[in-house]
Amino acid sequence: MTPHGGEKEERMASVGGTVRVFTRQATGLTKEIGTLDTFVYNVNNQNIGIGVAFILLFVPGFYVAADGGRADMFQSMVIAAILALPMAAVYALFAAAIPRSGGDYVYISRTLHPLLGFVASWNWVAWMTVYIGVPAAYFAKYGLSGMFRSIGVALGSADLVAFANNFVDPVWILAVGTILIAFFAVIFALGTRIYFRLQNVVFAIGMFGVVLAIALAFLGNSADFAANFDAYVGGAGGAAGASGNAIEVGAASFEQTLFSSTLPQFIVLFAITSSFLGGEVRRARVSQMLGMPGGVLFVTVWMILLVAAVQNLVGLPLLGGISGGYFSPGDTFGLSFVPSYNELVAAAYPGNVIVALLLGFTFVFWTYVWLPINFLASTRALLAWSIDGLMPAKVSEVNEQRHTPTVAIIIVAVLGWISLFMYTIGIGGFKIDTLYGIFGWILSFILCAIAAIVFPYRHRAVFESSPVNWRVGGIPLMSIVGAVATVALLVVEYIWWADPINGLAGTPAIFESLGIWPPIMIALTAGVFVTGALWYLGARAIQAQRGVRIERAFAEIPPE
Template identity: 20%
Template sequence: MKFLRQSTGLVKELGAFDAFSLNFSFIGPAAGLSYPLFVASTIAGASWILSAILGAILVLPLLLNYYLLSYHIPRSAGDYIYVSRSMGELAGTILAMSLIMSFSMGFPVLAELEVIMVIIPGLQSIGVSFHNSLLITIANSILSNNLYLLITTTFIILVSFLLSISYKIYTKSFRYLTILQIIGIVMMIFGMIVFRSSYSQYAKPYSEPTNYIQTLALSSIFVLSMYAFSNAPAYFGGEIKKPKTGFFAGYILSYSAAVIFTVFLILAIEFSIGKEGYIYATINGWNLPISTSSLLAFGVLPFLNIPEILVIVVMSALTWYLLYAMINVTASSRMIFSLAFDRVLPSFLGDVKRGIPVNAMLLSLFISIIFEFIEVYLGYSVSFAVDGLWFIIWNYLLVSIASIKFSNLDRKILITAVLSIISLITVVIVTILYGIVTFGNFSFGSIIFSGNEYFDISTIFIPPISGFLTYIISKEVRKREGIDLSLVFKEIPPD
């Protein structure tokens, strides 16, 4: 059979551990846990452990659905391939362009989180440990000055792209940085349990009865913050050497490891400082010049008098959002790359050098820098709920619906697809309803929906509109060239 679309030229060099590393870091147990625990301060009756486990269960059908799809259709930019070949070229283009725009809009957020959640408390804790007040002053000045914040976030974005510009550099750095992240998480858990006395002056007894409505609401935040982002192997499907072992490690093992680490981190927090102590310190701070906005602050506390270990923990925390950002780079560039190969975007965006779609990556960088200026320097921020719900509705729900068509490849796909749709709709309903009901001063609703309302609205409409316009323009251009664009989408493309 002759394919209208050529082979991609991407190399199959990713092993099982690479697939594991990509998905483990995309879920990000330490980074992903910080936000739900911050939100938990507004719903004191929520059980952290039950919320974490329930959130993991809610996403399990989606995880298995992606696993089956990737195994039977191992293609890079998998989400785009599944939707475009199931629901048609218009739906596929809207999904792809929406993801490209969303990843670009989300990039500055990740860079800002790296600064607020890691760099600032990291510098402060190192300053305290080494008795260096200059580091504490530098950390405080970054957050208080928009220009300094812009410079720092720009540096993080550039580092993410530089580490992604070569296939060998990308894969090697991802492996080692993931190992470093795991070491740091283990050390934090160890420190909280073994050096429990370090938290004694901040620990508070907790007697709030479990509220199951609040527990369900918090579980939805766990989904939006971390568990839903368990589809990293789908972006690299055509580059994984052995699909059977690669996708099993990439989906099943990585997800299991992330959930286990999340549960142990929560248990360690509850054992050391306690829920009440953690919530109180998060809201009111403590008698140390270290920001309590991040899990890192609590993770380094036992090691303030052991500088060498503290530095290792801080260095490991630098990977939390950096690795996520690196996946953003490659995911968005592979979407652009696939659109170019399907003749939706100009062909030069499909050029591959050193195993990387370089031109697609440069376009992604350009768009990200524009949104960084808008979001970081001008202060137009998107709310957590809108950002998370956008991914649920426009990405995961769409893929789940599209996957029903592929149930002829494996009957289990139909089951996982239907269960995914049900669980995702549940998350959307719970988040929106409980957010509306509790909206008020420093409440669940006001926190998750905090942001610039006009920018929130624009982020809802800009991505799908950009996808629709891209398809209409592309179809007209190809028509003038004598090419029927719809024919490209009637086949599963080669690797």
């Protein structure tokens, strides 16, 4: 670890008696991100397509109590939205009050303590880089596989179905994911504006697919679906009578519903990533409010509509059977992988190649979208650390022509590829299992919510001059929202700890069936915070030996 050093690399100035220590007085980034860009960025990071796919693949078959009580998917989505909205408002208020790159690294380090801010941000980047590699894998695993299989079944082509099965092979997933990560690294190196143009186009394609799936599911013949599903599975080379795996459906259980909210929470909790791009967003107050809390509401409504449409077509008993066969598709259905909702809707229109193509093709554009979003946000976090002296100065260098941090892009691309490898191939039998990292990730959110309570009092002048200096009964609205968000996030944290399926303290049988040793995931979660603290303390010690007190940088708001 060699944070930037030497007097030549420091830009030190005394203004109003306060010493500033930054690598430079401007990031070199430009305000290229508009309101629509911000909204789409956050909606994509929630991910309607993958969100609904995961809810349908895991909730109906796994969130079932011993007495038959089941989770209510609609209540689950509403609970998730209620818990996520206060936090989204906190990040939107901060992004408007301090529109700087780096997200809650800036908010927490300037309000609570530099160490807490850096560790929270380190935690963010650790998991964001994981979610560069994982969606790179999803592109093949859930996207290309289902698209080619549904087209193959519609065409009656066994060869195309066999080709589709390749995309769930770890080596194929690694190869396709590597190409995808390299593609986005090049896009980001060429310019942020290029990415946002691409993002908005593919978002339109993805939303068209969601609307199409809803319409076709509601218009499809639910009475004939079991027979059509049997024909689809048979056409894919699967077992006969696949619809016979339908389960009995019991009454709704609040406990199962609450725990199952981890799946929609996994979606709507992440409507806040545009905060990392704060210094590049135009009209921050409007853009961030629309993009964060507005994004949560937008995504929740569309998820409810899509789940309702698919449940109406397929029926909850069969959805439960399909979900329950997720980890044993060969034994249950004679298939290499269970179908996602796009395949289920296509199955209702047997032999219709156009329907299969449109549903499969548009769904592909939901599978990978976390990749570029987390990629871009991670580079901005590294840039912010570097400006404060916690990373080498080279990391914050920005290409003067393209306004992109080239070194940071390379670092993030490498980290993303490592996560892809650990998700697909692994080392010594150990692979990354993604959902078990959410518990640790939420700790950063809690710190930010606490910072929101304190910020209007700790930085009164900045708050009063901000466009969000609103008060309710004389109390800053930001503090009120921060307090509500803190309580909501503590509830969220409990759910992510206790949920027997996705919680960090999950049922041992679940861990064993997935080949995961629980203490490893717990140690990994704790290790992220420990390594972050060690990096900060090491960087501070190195800079102190050079005569630089990096604490002085945290006394000011960083440059735009």
